[in-house]
Amino acid sequence: MLLAAVHSAIQQQAFHVxxxxxxxxxxxxxVSATLVVVLVADLFLAGxxxxxxxxxxxxxxxxxxxxxxxxxxxxxxxxxxxGAYVVDDFALVFKGLFLAVGYIVLLMATxxxxxxxYFEGEFYFLLLCSLLGMVVMGSARDLITIFVALETLSxxxxxLAGWRKRDLKSNEAALKYYLxxxxxxxxxxxxxxxxxxFTNSTxxxxxxxxxxGSITKAPLVTLGxxxxxxxxxxxxxxxxxxxxxxxxxxxxxxxxxxxxSVASKTGGxxxxxxxxxxxxxxxxxxxxxxxxxxxxxxxxxxxxxxLRQTNIVRLLAYxxxxxxxxxxxxxxxxxSNTKSIHSAFTASVTYLLIYAxxxxxxxxxxxxxxxxxRSGDIASYGGLxxxxxxxxxxxxIFLFSLAGVPPLAGAWAKIFVxxxxxxxxxxxxxIQCPTGTARPSACPPRCRPPSASPSWSSSSSASTPSSSPTxxxxxx
Amino acid sequence: MNFLxxxxxxxxxxxxxxxxxxxxxxPRRSELTLKVGALLASLASLALVIYLIARFxxxxxxxxxxxxxxxxxxxxxxxxxxxxxxxxxxLLALSALxxxxxVIYSWDHFPEPFNxxxxxxxxxxxxxxxxxTFGSLDLILFFVFxxxxxxxxxxxxxxxGGPNRxxxxxxxxxxxxxxxxxxxxxxxxxxxxxxxxxxxxxxRHTIAAASLPAATASLIFxxxxxxxxxxxxxxxxxxxxxxxxxEAPTVGSVILAAILLKLGTYGFVxxxxxILPKAAHTWAPWIGLLAVIGIIYGALGCLAQRDMKxxxxxxxxxxxxxxxxxxxxxxxxxxxxxxxxxxxxGLITGMLFFVAGSVQERYGTRELSRLGxxxxxxxxxxxxxxxxxxxSLGLPGLAGFWGEFPAILSAYQPAAGLSLxxxxxxxxxxxxxxxxxxxxxxxMLQRVDFGVVxxxxxxxxIHDLHVPEYLAWxxxxxxxxxxxxxPHLLFHITDGAVHAVxxxxxxxxxxxxxx
Numbered sequence: 002m003l004l005a006a007v008h009s010a011i012q013q014q015a016f017h018v019x020x021x022x023x024x025x026x027x028x029x030x031x032v033s034a035t036l037v038v039v040l041v042a043d044l045f046l047a048g049x050x051x052x053x054x055x056x057x058x059x060x061x062x063x064x065x066x067x068x069x070x071x072x073x074x075x076x077x078x079x080x081x082x083x084g085a086y087v088v089d090d091f092a093l094v095f096k097g098l099f100l101a102v103g104y105i106v107l108l109m110a111t112x113x114x115x116x117x118x119y120f121e122g123e124f125y126f127l128l129l130c131s132l133l134g135m136v137v138m139g140s141a142r143d144l145i146t147i148f149v150a151l152e153t154l155s156x157x158x159x160x161l162a163g164w165r166k167r168d169l170k171s172n173e174a175a176l177k178y179y180l181x182x183x184x185x186x187x188x189x190x191x192x193x194x195x196x197x198x199f200t201n202s203t204x205x206x207x208x209x210x211x212x213x214g215s216i217t218k219a220p221l222v223t224l225g226x227x228x229x230x231x232x233x234x235x236x237x238x239x240x241x242x243x244x245x246x247x248x249x250x251x252x253x254x255x256x257x258x259x260x261x262s263v264a265s266k267t268g269g270x271x272x273x274x275x276x277x278x279x280x281x282x283x284x285x286x287x288x289x290x291x292x293x294x295x296x297x298x299x300x301x302x303x304x305x306x307x308l309r310q311t312n313i314v315r316l317l318a319y320x321x322x323x324x325x326x327x328x329x330x331x332x333x334x335x336x337s338n339t340k341s342i343h344s345a346f347t348a349s350v351t352y353l354l355i356y357a358x359x360x361x362x363x364x365x366x367x368x369x370x371x372x373x374x375r376s377g378d379i380a381s382y383g384g385l386x387x388x389x390x391x392x393x394x395x396x397x398i399f400l401f402s403l404a405g406v407p408p409l410a411g412a413w414a415k416i417f418v419x420x421x422x423x424x425x426x427x428x429x430x431x432i433q434c435p436t437g438t439a440r441p442s443a444c445p446p447r448c449r450p451p452s453a454s455p456s457w458s459s460s461s462s463a464s465t466p467s468s469s470p471t472x473x474x475x476x477x
Numbered sequence: 478m479n480f481l482x483x484x485x486x487x488x489x490x491x492x493x494x495x496x497x498x499x500x501x502x503x504p505r506r507s508e509l510t511l512k513v514g515a516l517l518a519s520l521a522s523l524a525l526v527i528y529l530i531a532r533f534x535x536x537x538x539x540x541x542x543x544x545x546x547x548x549x550x551x552x553x554x555x556x557x558x559x560x561x562x563x564x565x566x567x568l569l570a571l572s573a574l575x576x577x578x579x580v581i582y583s584w585d586h587f588p589e590p591f592n593x594x595x596x597x598x599x600x601x602x603x604x605x606x607x608x609x610t611f612g613s614l615d616l617i618l619f620f621v622f623x624x625x626x627x628x629x630x631x632x633x634x635x636x637x638g639g640p641n642r643x644x645x646x647x648x649x650x651x652x653x654x655x656x657x658x659x660x661x662x663x664x665x666x667x668x669x670x671x672x673x674x675x676x677x678x679x680x681r682h683t684i685a686a687a688s689l690p691a692a693t694a695s696l697i698f699x700x701x702x703x704x705x706x707x708x709x710x711x712x713x714x715x716x717x718x719x720x721x722x723x724e725a726p727t728v729g730s731v732i733l734a735a736i737l738l739k740l741g742t743y744g745f746v747x748x749x750x751x752i753l754p755k756a757a758h759t760w761a762p763w764i765g766l767l768a769v770i771g772i773i774y775g776a777l778g779c780l781a782q783r784d785m786k787x788x789x790x791x792x793x794x795x796x797x798x799x800x801x802x803x804x805x806x807x808x809x810x811x812x813x814x815x816x817x818x819x820x821x822x823g824l825i826t827g828m829l830f831f832v833a834g835s836v837q838e839r840y841g842t843r844e845l846s847r848l849g850x851x852x853x854x855x856x857x858x859x860x861x862x863x864x865x866x867x868x869s870l871g872l873p874g875l876a877g878f879w880g881e882f883p884a885i886l887s888a889y890q891p892a893a894g895l896s897l898x899x900x901x902x903x904x905x906x907x908x909x910x911x912x913x914x915x916x917x918x919x920x921m922l923q924r925v926d927f928g929v930v931x932x933x934x935x936x937x938x939i940h941d942l943h944v945p946e947y948l949a950w951x952x953x954x955x956x957x958x959x960x961x962x963x964p965h966l967l968f969h970i971t972d973g974a975v976h977a978v979x980x981x982x983x984x985x986x987x988x989x990x991x992x
Contacts, residue, residue, distance in 0.1 A: 347552075406654070407624035416617075416661065420553065423665045 025079035025088040027068035028096055029136055035061025036129035043122025051121035055111040058125040059104060062132070066100040069093055084204055085143035094350070095139040095271050102264045102357055103132040109368050110256035117254070119164055127157035128260070135268045142279065144193045144203040147272050148186075151236070154268050155182050158261060162253040174252025178261075181235060181245040189232025195225030196280075205280040213283030226287045229276060236269035237325050240298040250318035255371065258314060259364035262321040263357045270328055270353055277332060278346055285336020292332040299326030312377045313367055320403060321360055327414070328352045331421040341424050348421035355402075355414040362399040366392050482532060486543045486559055489525040489573060490612050493518050493604035500601070505594045512584060515597035519577045519604060526573040526608075529561065538563030538973035541614065541678065554668075555617035555675045559609075563974030564746055564816055567967055568739055569611040571823045574952060575735045576604040579728045582831060582949040586838065588637045588726040596637065599629040600728065607736045611743065616664040616675040619748070620657070623740060627653055630721075630729065630737065638724040645717075645724035652707050652717040660704025660744075663697045667752060670697070680752045681981060691755065698756035701749040702764070708741030711764075711801060712771040715794045719778075722790035727834025730786065734793055735827035739819045742800050746812060750804070751978050754985035757807060758892070762899050765805035765888070769906045771798030776913030780920070785836060785843040788921055789829045792869065795914060796822045796880070802907055803884035806900060807986075809972070809979040811887030816971045818880025821960065825868045825877050828953045832862045835946060836925070839939050845921065850930035854939040859926045861942075861950065866918040868957050871911055875961035879968075881911060892979075894986050 023030070038061070039054050046053060071077075073093040080087045107128065114124050134154030141147040159182060163175025197203055199222045200211035212222065231242065238246035250258045277288060303323025310316035331345035331352075367377070369392055374381045386393040402411035496518020503510050534542060541560035549557040561569065579600055587593050602625070609622030627650060635646035668675055670693070671683040689697075707714040718738075722730050750757040775795030782788040800822065803815035835858060836851070837843045852859035868875035871882065888904035891897070942950075960967055 401628065406628060408621045412621075412624070416553075416665075419662060419665055420668075423662075423669050 019082045021081055022079040022088070025072060025077055025081070027072070028065040028100065029133065031061060031065040031068060032100075032129060032133045032136055035065075036126055036133065039122065039129060040126045043126065046122065052111070052115060054122050054125045055107060055114075058129055059107050061129070062100050062104045062107065065136070066097060066104065069097045069100060073097065082143075084206055085146050086140050087142045088140055091274075091350075092139040094354070095267070096136050098267065098354060098357055099132055099135040099139065099264055102260070102267075102361060103128065103135075105361055105365070106256055106260045106264065109259060109365055110254070112372075113254060113256050113368060114164075117165070119166075119254070124161070124164060127161050131155075131157040131161070131260070132264070135264055135271075138268050138271050141272070142205045142275060144197060144205070144208075144280075147275065148190060148193065151189075151268070151272060152186065154265060155186070155236075158182075158257075158265055161257045162249055162261065164254050164257060165252075168252070170248075170252035171254070172252075174249040177245045178249040178253075181242075185232045185235030185242075188228050188235075192225040192228025192230075192232060195221050195228070199225070205275060208280040209282055212281055223284070223287050226281050226284055227291070230273075230288055230291055233269050233273045233276075234295055237266050237273065237329075238322050239295045239325055239329060240302040240322065243299070243303070243322050246322055247315050247318040250321075251312060251314050251377075255314065255364065255368045258318075259361055259368075262318065262364070263361050266321070266325060267353050267357060270325075270349065273332070274346070274349060277335070278342065282336070282342070289333060289336045292329050296326050296329035296333050299323065299329060301326075311379055313379050313382070314377050316379065317360070317363055317367070324352075324356050324360070324403070327418050328356065330418050334422050334424075341421070344417075344424040345421040348417040351417045352414040355410045359399050359402040359409075359411055362395065363403065366396045366399065481528065482543055483545065485525045485529050485532075486561060486612055487545060489522045489529065489569065490559070490605060490608045492522040492525065493576065493601040493608070496521075497598045497601035497605075500594060500598050503594070505592070508593050511594050511597055512580070515580045515601060516577070518601055519573070519580050522604060522608065523573040523577050526570050530566065530570060533561070533566060533970075535563075535970060536973075538566075538970055539977035540973075544614070549615075550617070553617070553675070554673055556615050557618060558615040558676055559612040559618070560614050561612065562977070563970045563972065564978075565611045565743070565974075567816065567820050567970055568736075568743060568823075569608055571739075571820055572604065572607040572611060572736045575732060575823065575827055576600065576607075578827075578949040578952065579731055581945050582731075582834075583728050584945040585943075586727065586834070586945070588728075590636070596633075596728075599633050600732070603629045603633075603732055607732075607740070610740050614677045616667065616677060616680075616748070618675075619677070619744075620661055620664060623660075623744075624654075624657055626737060626740065627657075630725075630733065633729040634721055634725045637726040637729065640724075641720070642724045645720040648717045649721040652710075652714065656704040656707035656714075659700040663700030663704070666693075666697045666700070671752075677748060677752065684752050685754075685981075685985060691759070694753050694756040695759055698749060698753045698760055701744070701753070702760065705741040705744040705749060706767070708744070709738060709797050709801060710741070710794065711797070712767045712774055712794070715771065715775075718794060719787050719790040722793070722830075723784060723787045727830060727837070730790075730830040730834070731827045734789075734830055735823035738793060738797055739823060742797065742804065742815060742819055745801075745804050746815065746975075746978065750807070751981050754807075754982040757982065758894060758986045761805045761807055761891070761895055765802055765891075765900060765903045768798045768801035768805055769903045769910070771795065771801065772907050772910035773913065776910055776917060779917035780913070783845055785845055785848070785921065785925065786830065786833045788845070788917065789826060789833060792829075792914065792917065793822070793826055795910060796826065796869070796877075798910070799881050799884045799907065802903060803887055805891075805903075806887045807892035807895065807979065807982050808887050808890065809975045810883060811891070812975045812978060813968055813971050814880060814883035814887055816975065817876075817960075817964065817967055818884060820967060821868075821876035821880040821957075824953050824957050824960070825865055825875075828861075828865045828950065828957070829869060831946075831950060831953075832858065832865060836862075840934060840937070845924040847931055847933065848925045849928040850926075851939075852926045853930055854934070854937075855941045857941045861954070863922055863926055864954065864957075866922045868961070870915045870918045873961075874958075876957045876964075878961060879964040885911070892982060892986065 035058060039058055042057065043054060072088065078089045114121055131154045134150045138150035138154065141150050159175055159179040162178045163171050165171035196208060199219050200208045202208060235242040250262060253261065281288060300323050303319050303326055307316050307319035307323065310319060328349050331348040335342050335345035370382065370385065371377060398409060402409035405411045405415040496514060500511055500514050503514060529543060539562060541562050544560035547557040549555055583596065587596060606622050606625035610619060613619040613622055631646050631650045634642055634649060638645060667680055667684065670687050670689055671680045674680060674683065710718050722733060725733060772795050775791050775798060778791035779788050782791060800815045800818040803811040803818060833843060840848060868877045871877045885904055885907045888900045888907065891900040
């Protein structure tokens with residue numbers, strides 16, 4: 002935010018205080034205040050009373066969530082610092098999602114952290130920091146704001162991944178995540194600088210206008226868009242940039258894994274949605290084919306490798322890679338015309354919301370079961386129904402939903418994706434992809450088959466674009 | 478329309494699942510409450526179906542009646558649109574009836590690992606899926622119900638099934654889901670080509686008006702074809718069926734054979750053919766070919782079986798071949814025969830699976846070589862098996878005959894534009910298939926019923942029929958005879974609706990011929 006303000010000041014050659022709508026910023030303010038309180042209180046609380054911090058953090062998130070809902074209910078929209086920071090329905094939906102996910106992760110983590118002899122206070126502080134980054138990401142409409150938000154959400158996550166500090170796997174997780182994350186950031190930043198160099202603006206709307214105009218075909222802009230997309234492909238763990246994900250997910254504390262695979266990934270996608278649909282909508286000739294390849298590879302490789310996993314967390318990791326592939330599919334077909342942009346945008350957003358719910362649910366069950374069995378092996382789920390029928394039924398629902406079986410929500414997510422694909426003209430290149438999640442039916446007492454569900458997905462390469470960049474955001 | 482006319486169909490669809498939710502609240506221990514609850518829920522649904530039959534306007538069976546058309550998912554223009562015509566009504570009735578009978582049969586026949594609560598809940602959820610599929614007139618709604626059936630059946634096979642249940646359950650699930658994935662793509666294609674609607678009835682006109690290129694229509698039809706053909710199952714897609722049937726618990730096999738297979742053929746008659754008549758016309762010879770291959774292959778498969786249930790499963794492949802042959806002729810005669818065949822197969826094969834389950838329970842085996850002389854030990858059960866075998870092989874005077882015979886006959890004169898020679902060859906092959914059917918069924922009968930009791934069961938105490946078995950089987954047996962003696966009972970319901978379908982085909986293909 003600050004950087005964005007500074008930036009806009011430089012542009013206008015004179016500093017003046019940006020006109021902020023504090024009401025619209027309430028969720029960010031509440032989260033920031035809470036994290037400061039948590040950090041400070043951590044210094045003064047004795048070890049036995051650290052659990053209070055979790056409560057404080059939880060209440061903070063809830064209050065922020067209430068503000069978000071209130072802003073949404075009253076359709077309180079705002080555009081600040083020259084359009085770099087926008088509060089609209091899109092932003093509010095994702096802020097709500099991030100806060101809710103954060104709250105649930107907090108609930109999952111509290112006992113895990115308390116029992117595991119880990120640093121407690123810092124954990125909540127870092128979690129809140131990361132969430133703050135995500136909440137800001139929802140509103141970011143400017144390259145620098147996006148970058149700052151991305152780093153705010155990533156850097157605490159690097160540390161959270163290594164929270165089981167005496168566990169080698171956790172160390173490996175954190176290190177891999179950190180190194181590849183930083184690499185991705187560097188690539189992305191380089192791309193951003195190229196784009197900025199040619200468009201002379203960091204505002205996405207300006208970039209959108211510029212990339213549709215005179216400099217459309219500048220090769221370095223193409224390179225910039227390419228780099229930015231690759232950077233985010235790392236963040237959302239799209240194949241072939243996914244190698245960090247399974248190790249990181251397996252090594253991290255499970256609540257953190259849930260957080261990474263849901264919230265952090267959604268954060269990456271939110272940025273991608275903003276960049277592609279506002280900034281680079283005119284250059285679908287560059288990103289269309291890229292997403293086409295990424296989506297096809299991600300779905301296929303993710304699902305196929307998931308089939309061979311014996312560890313539930315690794316399985317879910319590959320499954321969530323595959324799910325990311327589905328979210329990428331609409332991007333591949335978005336560029337054709339206004340209507341297909343709209344339906345592609347809707348499909349990605351719908352998928353993200355549903356994905357968050359079902360994946361988080363699956364991780365919650367994994368944590369609950371691991372607490373008893375102390376094992377992540379899929380084989381250890383045998384007979385789960387005997388001692389935890391409720392968890393079994395829930396796990397069944399989450400896994401079948403991830404597999405996309407109607408009438409569960411996951412099926413609707415996939416239907417929306419298919420619809421987006423079919424909605425784009427020239428959707429001739431249908432490719433077959435094995436879909437779904439590898440599914441360990443921990444569920445029925447004597448039945449635990451790891452299996453995958455085949456289904457079809459189709460993608461098509463994008464053709465010529467023709468749409469005003471901002472229409473998409475307002476459409477939804 | 479009075480209140481009940483408006484709500485009876487929705488009630489028939491959703492009462493079972495409401496019952497299932499209520500059963501979920503009953504503790505696992507109070508078994509009687511659970512059983513009575515499940516029975517009441519399924520009976521209530523059946524009662525509503527009977528009310529619907531009573532109120533049905535048979536003189537206009539081609540029109541959709543008891544229609545409800547409410548807003549559902551506005552974003553994708555999918556509506557809660559349900560209704561019944563002469564094709565769906567008998568199938569809905571069959572489904573509601575079989576559900577009740579299954580609950581009755583399970584009364585004290587719960588398979589390992591017991592757990593009546595979960596088992597009954599699954600039956601009720603299945604019932605909602607099945608009834609809903611037959612009632613829906615919106616593609617997305619249809620799809621949801623069609624898939625809703627999948628999960629309970631998966632668990633029924635996977636949990637309560639035989640020794641190889643996991644393999645069978647996954648195979649069943651993956652095959653069907655693969656088909657559904659193609660199906661939903663075709664649905665979406667219809668949606669975009671047919672003016673952004675999922676309404677099955679509206680699509681008939683909008684797709685006709687859109688005059689799709691033949692290749693596109695053919696491709697869309699192919700997606701629907703694979704989706705439905707896997708469910709039927711037609712010849713190359715049938716491999717899941719013997720495994721699923723063999724491993725499923727008795728009630729699972731009955732529901733699978735009696736209702737689930739019909740979802741596929743019903744899909745052809747309700748969706749694929751009326752909406753894409755020209756593509757259906759192009760595909761008809763191939764469907765016919767696969768159908769007769771299924772008839773012969775299924776029959777030969779039967780002759781190679783050693784397991785009673787597996788034999789009946791293969792006979793389903795053959796029988797569904799007759800149904801598909803009737804559909805492939807695209808004549809009103811053939812489709813009438815097909816609908817009759819669906820109902821008859823549901824009654825007869827359902828009965829056969831019940832009997833096979835009871836045999837398994839008494840002897841602890843279904844292996845044909847170990848069984849024998851059942852007429853000596855359990856004469857009533859033995860004679861019922863004989864009766865069902867006769868009905869299944871198409872003995873005139875029983876229901877099976879009216880499914881097979883007109884289907885064969887209709888192949889003599891397929892719809893205008895279809896190759897006479899091809900279909901007459903099919904007819905001849907199908908007729909030979911009936912001989913095979915007699916062969917394998919009599920062979921099974923001989924091995925199970927006649928001869929002497931094998932030494933291992935000589936001193937075993939074999940119960941004859943139990944009360945729940947009487948109650949569960951009597952309606953089926955009565956219907957088999959009633960429909961066999963007086964087939965008009967069913968034909969006069971289906972005829973109007975089938976006519977509405979074939980008129981559409983003639984109109985479309987007539988245009989094609991004129992071009």
